[in-house]
Amino acid sequence: MLSNKQKRAQLQQKRAQRRDKQKADVQAALRVESMQRPKQSIAVQRGRLGRYCSYDEPRFVARGWYEDLPFVCRDCGKQEVWTARQQQWWYEEVKGSVWATAVRCRACRLARKGPCPAPASSPEKPVADQTTQR
Numbered sequence: 001m002l003s004n005k006q007k008r009a010q011l012q013q014k015r016a017q018r019r020d021k022q023k024a025d026v027q028a029a030l031r032v033e034s035m036q037r038p039k040q041s042i043a044v045q046r047g048r049l050g051r052y053c054s055y056d057e058p059r060f061v062a063r064g065w066y067e068d069l070p071f072v073c074r075d076c077g078k079q080e081v082w083t084a085r086q087q088q089w090w091y092e093e094v095k096g097s098v099w100a101t102a103v104r105c106r107a108c109r110l111a112r113k114g115p116c117p118a119p120a121s122s123p124e125k126p127v128a129d130q131t132t133q134r
Contacts, residue, residue: 026062041065042084050095058098060087069101075108 002010043065052058060066066084073080082102090096104112 037065038067040084041067042088044088045092048092049098050091052098054099060091061098066091071102073105073108074103075112076105078105080105 044061044063046061049061066087068084069082069087071080071082072078080102086102090100091098
C-alpha cells in the first residue's frame with residue numbers, strides 16, 4: 001500500500017510525462033507545418049490580436065501565419081475562400097475572436113444584415129425657452 005506522499009509523487013510524474021508528450025506532439029506538428037508554409041501566407045503579429053482567455057492558442061497563432069482557408073457557406077452552400085488578408089483584418093484590426101472563422105459568403109452576410117437604412121435628415125435644433133427660472 002502506498003502512502004499519500006508516494007501517490008502524489010506518482011501523479012506528478014504521470015502529469016509531467018503527459019505534458020512532455022503533448023509539447024513534443026505540438027512541436028512535431030509545427031515542424032511539419034513550417035516546412036509547408038504557403039507563399040501567399042501573412043505573418044501573425046501576436047501583439048495586435050484581441051485578448052483570448054484560454055490555456056490553448058489557436059492553430060494559426062501557433063503556426064505563426066495566416067493562410068487561405070476554404071469553407072462552405074452555411075446558408076447557400078457555396079464554396080468560398082477566407083483569404084489570409086481577410087483573416088488578418090478580422091483578427092488584428094477588428095480584434096475579432098481568435099476562435100471564430102468565416103461561415104457565410106459575403107452575399108449571405110449582406111442579405112442577413114438587411115438593407116442599410118437611409119440617413120435621416122437632421123432636424124433643426126429647437127430654440128431654448130428663455131422664460132425658464134434659474
